[in-house]
Amino acid sequence: MGHRRTARRTRGSRCVSLLLGAFVAAAAEGALAHALVMSSTPAANATLRAGALPIELRFNSRIDAKRSRVTLRAPGGAEAVLALKIDDSRAVLSGSAETRRAGDWAVVWQVLSLDGHVTRGEVPFRVEDATGK
């Protein structure tokens, strides 16, 4: 139901929720944004050459790595789960992968921070082949 519900929400649900907000109760919309990626490798919207890809996500809060997941989404949508390492600060998740195809890729993350909040997001980037396409 990905975009279908999102589109409807931005158009209609807010208005219903405002009526409810003013008189009754707000409708269900919510987006947690607790853990934030402060910096990443690759950087968001970077363009890279195909090949080995070191991945590092630096968060603003300490992460429960055992209960977090980072995947690499290839052009076409296939996702591969990364084996994760975490540093001593417990705020940096890292791993490595290989990008063989040109196109739009993304590092997709879902983390549980130590305060029990689950957050997700993605870092999109582009991969070019040797010819720069």
Add this chain to the structure above:
Amino acid sequence: MTSLFDDFGFVAVVLQGFGFIAQSVLVGATFFAVLVVPRDTRDSVAIAARKASTVVEVAALATIVVALATALLTAGMLVATIQLAWRDVASAPFVLAAIAKVAAASVVGTRLRNPDAGPSARMTSIAAALALIAAAAADSHAIARLDHVAPLLIATYAHQLGAGLWLGGLPCLWLTLRDADPATARRIGRRYSTLAATGVALIVGAAFVFAFEYIGSFEGLYGTAYGAMAGVKTLLLVLLLMLGFANFRTLHGALPDRVAVPRVRRFVELEIAAGFAVLMAAASIASSSAAVDVVADRLSLPELAARMAPAVPAFESPARDALSPIVAPGTVTASRTAGDRAWSAYNHHVAGLVIVLIGIAALLRHRRRLRWAAHWPLLILLLGVFLLVRADPEIWPLGSVGPFESLGDPEVLQHRLFVLLIAAFAIVEWRVQLGRIASPRMSRVFPLLMVAGGALLLTHSHAVADAKEQLLIEMTHLPIAVLGVVAGSARWLEVSTSHGEGRVGREGRVARYVWPVALILVGLILLEYREA
């Protein structure tokens, strides 16, 4: 899965709000039972002790239920989204914190069940209540920070303890003021003042630490969701302090008990309403990123000023065809077209106009020649029908999807049920306004819902791709939330001081003008609504 995650986010914030409320009331009732109610065998004091024990029991049960529900929800989310095994989730810090909360609440609930509990049970209960806050602090923002974890944990502990001592003690105070004889109630109220003042000091002291560590700058205050929510929470706290101060003066003043006690009780009711909103706002803040961490998507003053600058509202709706198509499930990207934005703005403007009319009618309803204005709740029905049609334009009569067919979509069903609920409440209020329902309880349904609506609006954020746009929209909604709480509280006060046939007490005469004005302001904000 995206929508599941969005729904999880909303439910998690609401549950956290309920958790804060239950925990605060449990802590407050525990301290009230042990430190505020005097050790006295007189019947009038025994009433206060019994009431406090009942509140402890209910709050302990609520704390346990909410802690378990929150942990199960998060655990279930992790199992569903990243396929963790349940046994791997079982040892997560948030699960351990929930178990500690359940244990602490169980101890308080069982040890203080008996109003005549001995010194050992009373001290154990205080220790367990303090342990409950420790478990909550161990599950807070502070524990996940990279720096200054210890001072932040101490500040969080102090903040939550303060909320418990002050706001959490209010239900017990209210029951005492209602049920004990006026002289005893006043005596207990004075003893509670000390506890409340301690709570205020703890809350304010910790708030300075949070302002420094989590907000960091003036830009962080107005440019981020965290800062804006903290500002709203501060505003509500100032309102609460004013009410609390008024109560303090009344309790310690020269008014006779039979006058002072009912007045304080009415104001305590308002304090409870504002306290509920504050704790829901706290839950929203606890789920937001700290302002100091939000660097890229901060709002600047010129951006805010541009959005808040008055503009003539548009009352021209784009054609249904101008809306972006509802695309197939699984599509990732979403962009709002000019048609979508104009459609949304039109909805807001019409809603704003109707709410302004409701406020004006509510202001005029007491004038002899304008008694017909008491029919203003019918405008809510009208607005409900308008939104029923406009909220889901792909559904009949605007779209091609049949009305019954569409109910298979949970979100459409949710919209329909909410509108139905509004219609039911509007009809109740209509009959109240016409004097056909004299029940004081029914008269309080509408104000209660305004407060609940305002508080829930504080927990509410928008799924808009552009973070700045999302924040700008929220900036317009936060004043609506505060005004909703103010309007509901004022209407409640009017109803509370009513002597029948439209006659109200002194506070009620002021309140009867406050809530329609608050509604008019809500309408004006909606009339100014726009998106970029």
